[in-house]
Every structure is written in structure tokens, then in C-alpha cells.
Amino acid sequence: MAVPFSIGKILDSATRVDGTVFGMQLEHFCVAFLAILAGGACASCGQMALLKIIGERIITKLRSSLYKHTYVQSAEFFDTHRVGDLLSRLGNDTTMVGRSITDNLSDGLRSLAFATTGMGMMTYISYKLVGVLALAFPPLAAGAFLYGRAVRDLSRRIQTNLGTLTRIAEERLGNVRTSQTFTGERQEVRRYNHQTREIFNLAKREAVISAAFFSTSSFLGNATFLALLYVGNSMVRSGSITVGDLTTFVMYTGVAGGSLFGLSAAYSDLMKGMGAASRLFELQDHHPTISPTKGMAVESARGTIQFHDVGFAYPTRPSTPAFDGLSLKIGPGSNVAIVAPSGAGKSTVASLLMRFYALGRGAITINGHDISKMNARQWRRRIGLVGQEPVLFSGSIAENVAYGKTEATKSKIWEALRLANCHFVHDFPNGVDTLVGARGAQLSGGQKQRIAIARALLKDPDILILDEATSALDVESEKLVNQALEPLRRGQSTIITITHRLSTIPRSDTIICLGADGRVAQTGTYHQLMADKEGVFAKLVKQQMSER
Structure with missing residues (x-):
């Protein structure tokens, strides 16, 4: 986040007689700044590795817990829940939830931090230019809310249909000899393809909604950026702001805009994870009608x-x-x-x-x-x-x-x-x-x-x-x-x-x-x-x- 601010100061140093940046010669400042960037890269590497490990651990524990919880259910549970659907929940859904908790949540928090810091620095440089950017916030916020709700519902429906697809594959491939005996191969392929088309249609709807939201957001962002350059140009002409400060502001705008865009993407994936999580919560909240461990001790089953x-x-x-x-x-x-x-x-x-x-x-x-x-x-x-x-x-x-x-x-x-x-x-x-x-x-x-x-x-x-x-x-x-x-x-x-x-x-x-x-x-x-x-x-x- 210090890069835009430093670049602005470097540009302004060209107009100074001594050519210093923060009291340092330009070459000394560049070496020191490069060392800071190297430290940041190492920290970023550690953060990425740590989050990856945490994410895999969450997925592992989630799968283990759900499998144990599923295995103690009564027979009636398995009469009403197909094995393929349960496999989909243990596989696809847990992976999506794990990624949402770690990768998406981490990316979202980082984007939020960058956007907040960027807005703070922009406010420090010019209130007037920040006011120009604020005009785009209400429509973007409303669009993000509606988009997130739609994606969450679609994600749940997609995961449910993926469970059905897994069930069909598990049942039919497990009984392939029977299908071959009665020459039902084409029928089973049609059944599977029908389900894949259902998933494709839902995914297509999600793609259209996502494309509409992100393209509209991009248009609003670019239009706001153009308005920013127009107002900024007038302020430089009037001497209200220096070229370096305007450059810094524009770069922070890019950082904040990119972060807001990343925040939208993280929010989208988080809503997908919530759709998958609702299926896991449904499974976790189901308790067996017959507890396998409660009750009187049994010493013998001999008797009348x-x-x-x-x-x-x-x-x-x-x-x-x-x-x-x-x-x-x-x-x-x-x-x-x-x-x-x-x-x-x-x-x-x-x-x-x-x-x-x-x-x-x-x-x-x-x-x-x-x-x-x-x-x-x-x-x-x-x-x-x-x-x-x-x-x-x-x-x-x-x-x-x-x-x-x-x-x-x-x-x-x-x-x-x-x-x-x-x-x-x-x-x-x-x-x-x-x-x-x-x-x-x-x-x-x-x-x-x-x-x-x-x-x-x-x-x-x-x-x-x-x-x-x-x-x-x-x-x-x-x-x-x-x-x-x-x-x-x-x-x-x-x-x-x-x-x-x-x-x-x-x-x-x-x-x-x-x-x-x-x-x-x-x-x-x-x-x-x-x-x-x-x-x-x-x-x-x-x-x-x-x-x-």
C-alpha cells in the first residue's frame, strides 16, 4: 500500500532542487524500498502457505466429522438419502465450504483492508476527488447485495443437482451388468446426460448473472475513473493539487477499485460456499432416531x-x-x-x-x-x-x-x-x-x-x-x-x-x-x-x- 504514495513522492522529487525523497537520496531510497518489498513478498509467501494448510485441515476435519455423523444415522436416514448425494456432500460441498472459509474469506479481508486503506489515503490527499468516487457506491452496493443472494440460491441448486448426478453414476455404474443384460446402456446415458444438462442450465444462469454484475461494475468503475481524471485535471491546472499527488491518488484509486472488485468476487464465492454449507448443516443437524451409544449396558442377549x-x-x-x-x-x-x-x-x-x-x-x-x-x-x-x-x-x-x-x-x-x-x-x-x-x-x-x-x-x-x-x-x-x-x-x-x-x-x-x-x-x-x-x-x- 506504500507503493503509490512512494511513487508520488518520487515524481514530486523531480521538481525539487535537492532531488531527495523523505530526506534520502533517490538511489538510497530505492534500495531501502526494494528491501521493504522483498520483506513483504516473504510475508505474503508465508501467509499463502499457512492459509492453504489451514484450509486443507478444515476440509479434512469437516469431512471426518460429517462422515462420522453420517455413519451413526439410523436405517431410515439411508432409506431417504441416496449414497451418491451423501458422497457429493462429503466431497464437493466440503471442498467448497473449506475454500470459502480460507481462500475466499482471506482474499475478501485482504481486499477490504486494501480498499479501506486506499480510501483513507485518498481522503488524506483530496476530499473533493473522493466525493466524485462516492457517487458510484450506492448502485454498486445494491447490485452486490442482489447478486450475492441470487448466486447463493443458484449454488445450492447446483450442489443439489451435483449430488443427484453422483447418485446416478454411483447406482448405475455399480449395476452396469444389469444394464448390459437388459440393453439399457443408452437409457442410462440419456439419464446421466439429462442431469448434466440440468446442471449446465443452472451454471449458465449463474454465468449470465455474474457477467452482468461484473461488467456493470466494471463500466461504473471506468466511468467514475474518467470523471476522476476530468476533475483532477482541472485541479492540477488551478494548482489545488500537484501532479505527484494526483498520480498517487489515481494509483490508490486503482488499488481501491481492484480491491472492491476482488471483494465482490470473494463475496460471490462466499455466497456459493454458503449454499454448499446449508446442505452440510442440513446433514449435521440430522440426529439418529436410535442412538447407537445410549442406553443400558448389555451383558447377554440370551433369553426369551x-x-x-x-x-x-x-x-x-x-x-x-x-x-x-x-x-x-x-x-x-x-x-x-x-x-x-x-x-x-x-x-x-x-x-x-x-x-x-x-x-x-x-x-x-x-x-x-x-x-x-x-x-x-x-x-x-x-x-x-x-x-x-x-x-x-x-x-x-x-x-x-x-x-x-x-x-x-x-x-x-x-x-x-x-x-x-x-x-x-x-x-x-x-x-x-x-x-x-x-x-x-x-x-x-x-x-x-x-x-x-x-x-x-x-x-x-x-x-x-x-x-x-x-x-x-x-x-x-x-x-x-x-x-x-x-x-x-x-x-x-x-x-x-x-x-x-x-x-x-x-x-x-x-x-x-x-x-x-x-x-x-x-x-x-x-x-x-x-x-x-x-x-x-x-x-x-x-x-x-x-x-x-
């Missing part, structure tokens, strides 16, 4: 399980209840099969028992204790769940089997694999260190299913839930897996099998048959239920036999 008049509807389908008065009882250490017509809520029983969702009414108890009052994380540690669609993570077989029980030794992992009939692992050159690929893509469906079963067995759970867990296995593999479950059946573990396969049902001690209304229709042994030819269970078996 009871559903007491349970009413439940999925949050995405509140008008269609899955259960309306479900009551059932599962004895400790029993081997129970739950069967029902398609869509009657078999798998929902497992989801509620795992406390993925909060009940609409009623209660689920273990030994008379309401599980909703228990620590959800500790409760889930006592339960092993194997779903119909096994989920494996990128990494090795050992890492997937020991997921959630990282202290497990290799011998324990091998034992769990043996019990789950995963003998195919011996055929891999790297054994349990074999990488399974993204979502287990390097393994067959049956292999993934057996590894998922091994993961549940390694957990040695008090309650084991098999939700169509053997659906991807052949008859012989299913037989071997059922044999592997015998130690759990003979022990104190409760096994709940949700299935429709006739080969699995007779192995259960008790069969709970749900009706189409989501209530218990029949309970008993296989032979007891088959004896009732008009019962729901016998009709289900007959229907399945006829479909073979």
Missing part, C-alpha cells in the same frame, strides 16, 4: 424374545404398515423358523430385532427387558446376521471374516471358514489373504454367502439371524452349513431362520408362520402345522411344491 403388539411402518411408506399388532415369542436357545407369504414382513422382523428402526408402537423384550432401552451398539454385538444378499468389503477374505472382531487370530478365522464350508479358500494361492474385490466381485454368489456365514459364526453370537442366508447355496452346501450350525443349536444360542426353502424349515424346533396381514397366523412344529391342511403354512408348502 417377545414381540408385544408391535406396530411398524417403514418411514418411506408411513401409510402402509408392515405390522399392526404383531405378537410372538421365541424361547431361549431355540431354533425358530419364520415363514410367510411374500411381502408379509419376514425380513422386517430381523430389522426390528437388530434395532435398525424404531417401533411405531408396542415393544420387543429380552427376558422382559425392553431392547429399546438398551445400548444399541452393545446389543448388536450380541447378534449375528446373515442376509439374503451378502455384503463384502474391498479387502482380503480374512478382513471380511474378522470384520467387527479385528482381534481374531488366523486360526480362529480358518475355523470359522471351515464351519461355514468355505473349503474353496484353500484353492486360492493366497488363502485367507486373497482379495475379494469391490463388493466381493471376485467371488461367486455362493462363495460370498458362505464367507458372510463364517463372519457371523466367528462372532459366536447369542442370537443368530439367518435371513434367507442359504438361498444362494446348492443343496449339498446348504446341508454342510446346517451341519456347521449344529454346535450353536446344541448350545445356548438362539437361531432365527427366515426362509422359504422347504429343506431348511423342518430342521427348526418351532415354526412361526405370519399371515398376509403381518400377524402370527400359526405356531408349532413342522408336523403340527402340516397336519392342518387348511392352515396358512400348509398352503404355502403346497404352493411351493406346485411351483417346482
Whole structure:
């Protein structure tokens, strides 16, 4: 900021007899001033590096905090929020907010400081010339306010559409084989292109608004500068101001004008950051309906399980209840099969028992204790769940089997694999260190299913839930897996099998048959239920036999 003032004094020194500047010879002053400029450059370098590091640290902490907050949400949150949109918030939005906090805020404050200092020096030199510049302030301020509000809204809409675009790409690329099977490639490309056009149209509107604002601001600035030169020329002619002072004033005008222009740009980017920040605040303000860490400590999940008049509807389908008065009882250490017509809520029983969702009414108890009052994380540690669609993570077989029980030794992992009939692992050159690929893509469906079963067995759970867990296995593999479950059946573990396969049902001690209304229709042994030819269970078996 001292450069314009110094240049003005250097120009005025040409009219002095001694040619000094601030009492110094011109060459001495230039050397000293050059040293000051070098110091300023070093300080600027340090400032830029420091702000860059601070910005990256803010982004890192913001992403970590949001990811942790997202990961503890209840299942209903992920039913209503697509993964692609969440990825966009964790990626694009956090980057934009981080840049706004550091780069844009820093640039804005620096521009504000330069503009304020420049205006101060200009006021010191000439009140009259400052009055000329002040004429442009009201329209510029009004334009900046309207522009900032428009850009903030557009930025939020762009970020929302970017989230949708990421979701489309994540979902479709993750299921590309299905698209290729049904020759839906062109349809998916059109879907993606449609979304990119939506983003382009919003970005085009933002570009037009930005161009209009900055070009208008530039015109007003240049017109004001021309008026300044006209008035300044008259003042030099009248002797009211020296050529050096006018030069200094003009240079400070350039500094202040450039700073105001930079302030407008920083304000624009800051408004974009606020649009992205609103999406992050929306995510941060969402609290899970089921806290994973609050509640009574869980020492054991062994005991009598009871559903007491349970009413439940999925949050995405509140008008269609899955259960309306479900009551059932599962004895400790029993081997129970739950069967029902398609869509009657078999798998929902497992989801509620795992406390993925909060009940609409009623209660689920273990030994008379309401599980909703228990620590959800500790409760889930006592339960092993194997779903119909096994989920494996990128990494090795050992890492997937020991997921959630990282202290497990290799011998324990091998034992769990043996019990789950995963003998195919011996055929891999790297054994349990074999990488399974993204979502287990390097393994067959049956292999993934057996590894998922091994993961549940390694957990040695008090309650084991098999939700169509053997659906991807052949008859012989299913037989071997059922044999592997015998130690759990003979022990104190409760096994709940949700299935429709006739080969699995007779192995259960008790069969709970749900009706189409989501209530218990029949309970008993296989032979007891088959004896009732008009019962729901016998009709289900007959229907399945006829479909073979």
C-alpha cells in the first residue's frame, strides 16, 4: 500500500532542487524500498502457505466429522438419502465450504483492508476527488447485495443437482451388468446426460448473472475513473493539487477499485460456499432416531424374545404398515423358523430385532427387558446376521471374516471358514489373504454367502439371524452349513431362520408362520402345522411344491 504514495513522492522529487525523497537520496531510497518489498513478498509467501494448510485441515476435519455423523444415522436416514448425494456432500460441498472459509474469506479481508486503506489515503490527499468516487457506491452496493443472494440460491441448486448426478453414476455404474443384460446402456446415458444438462442450465444462469454484475461494475468503475481524471485535471491546472499527488491518488484509486472488485468476487464465492454449507448443516443437524451409544449396558442377549403388539411402518411408506399388532415369542436357545407369504414382513422382523428402526408402537423384550432401552451398539454385538444378499468389503477374505472382531487370530478365522464350508479358500494361492474385490466381485454368489456365514459364526453370537442366508447355496452346501450350525443349536444360542426353502424349515424346533396381514397366523412344529391342511403354512408348502 506504500507503493503509490512512494511513487508520488518520487515524481514530486523531480521538481525539487535537492532531488531527495523523505530526506534520502533517490538511489538510497530505492534500495531501502526494494528491501521493504522483498520483506513483504516473504510475508505474503508465508501467509499463502499457512492459509492453504489451514484450509486443507478444515476440509479434512469437516469431512471426518460429517462422515462420522453420517455413519451413526439410523436405517431410515439411508432409506431417504441416496449414497451418491451423501458422497457429493462429503466431497464437493466440503471442498467448497473449506475454500470459502480460507481462500475466499482471506482474499475478501485482504481486499477490504486494501480498499479501506486506499480510501483513507485518498481522503488524506483530496476530499473533493473522493466525493466524485462516492457517487458510484450506492448502485454498486445494491447490485452486490442482489447478486450475492441470487448466486447463493443458484449454488445450492447446483450442489443439489451435483449430488443427484453422483447418485446416478454411483447406482448405475455399480449395476452396469444389469444394464448390459437388459440393453439399457443408452437409457442410462440419456439419464446421466439429462442431469448434466440440468446442471449446465443452472451454471449458465449463474454465468449470465455474474457477467452482468461484473461488467456493470466494471463500466461504473471506468466511468467514475474518467470523471476522476476530468476533475483532477482541472485541479492540477488551478494548482489545488500537484501532479505527484494526483498520480498517487489515481494509483490508490486503482488499488481501491481492484480491491472492491476482488471483494465482490470473494463475496460471490462466499455466497456459493454458503449454499454448499446449508446442505452440510442440513446433514449435521440430522440426529439418529436410535442412538447407537445410549442406553443400558448389555451383558447377554440370551433369553426369551417377545414381540408385544408391535406396530411398524417403514418411514418411506408411513401409510402402509408392515405390522399392526404383531405378537410372538421365541424361547431361549431355540431354533425358530419364520415363514410367510411374500411381502408379509419376514425380513422386517430381523430389522426390528437388530434395532435398525424404531417401533411405531408396542415393544420387543429380552427376558422382559425392553431392547429399546438398551445400548444399541452393545446389543448388536450380541447378534449375528446373515442376509439374503451378502455384503463384502474391498479387502482380503480374512478382513471380511474378522470384520467387527479385528482381534481374531488366523486360526480362529480358518475355523470359522471351515464351519461355514468355505473349503474353496484353500484353492486360492493366497488363502485367507486373497482379495475379494469391490463388493466381493471376485467371488461367486455362493462363495460370498458362505464367507458372510463364517463372519457371523466367528462372532459366536447369542442370537443368530439367518435371513434367507442359504438361498444362494446348492443343496449339498446348504446341508454342510446346517451341519456347521449344529454346535450353536446344541448350545445356548438362539437361531432365527427366515426362509422359504422347504429343506431348511423342518430342521427348526418351532415354526412361526405370519399371515398376509403381518400377524402370527400359526405356531408349532413342522408336523403340527402340516397336519392342518387348511392352515396358512400348509398352503404355502403346497404352493411351493406346485411351483417346482
